[in-house]
Amino acid sequence: MKAANGMVVSMHYTLTDDSGETLDSSRGGEPFNYLHGHSNIIPGLEKALEGAQAGFKSKVTVAPTEGYGEKNPEAVFEAPREHFPPDMKLEVGSRVYADGPNGPITLTVVNLTETGAVLDANHPLAGKTLHFDVEITTVRSATPEELEHGHVHGEGGHQH
Incomplete structure (x- = not known):
């Protein structure tokens, strides 16, 4: 079977940046499973895996436009301290969550000011070129429920 729309692909991967630093990896654990053709992984990697079969190995470089996008300078802003819970300890690098127009969003604290946080x-990973070392372990047909829900279920997938 080949990676195509509606197929469940299992793979091991190691993700590195331009400096060679490992950002994430499935090696040493269970393979990562995704539903091909359903936007479960970044577009550039999915395109590179189209038609791949079990045993396929490749090094894939994904530009920001096919990954997490370019960095948007307008997405960096200062929020006043009163917008945070009074007992919340703000630190550079910590993640905070807010309600966005399309649901919850994650924000990173990049700086602290006298009146709040940037x-x-x-x-x-926006703005970064991503380097994947991938190995496809299995490809199978998705179940009707997986297709309906748009993601993998069961071992290595989403649990309901």
Whole structure:
């Protein structure tokens, strides 16, 4: 079977940045499973895996436009201290959560000011070229429920 729309792909991967620093990896654990063609992984990686079969190995470089996008400077802003719970300890690098127009969003505290905190709503990997070392372990047909829900269920997938 080949990676195509509606197929469940299991893979091991190691993700590094331009400096070679490992950002994430499934190696040493269970393979990562995703539903191909359902936007479960970044577009550039999904395109590179189209048609791949079990045993396929590759190094894939994904530009920001096909990954998490370019950094948007307008997504960095200052929020006054009164917008945070009074007992919340704010630290540079910590993550805070807010309600956005399309549901919850994650923001990173990038600086503290006398009156609040500078927050960044960009994905932490926005603007970065990503380097994947991937190995496809299995490809199978998705179940009707997985197709209906748009993600993998069961072991290594989403649990309901």
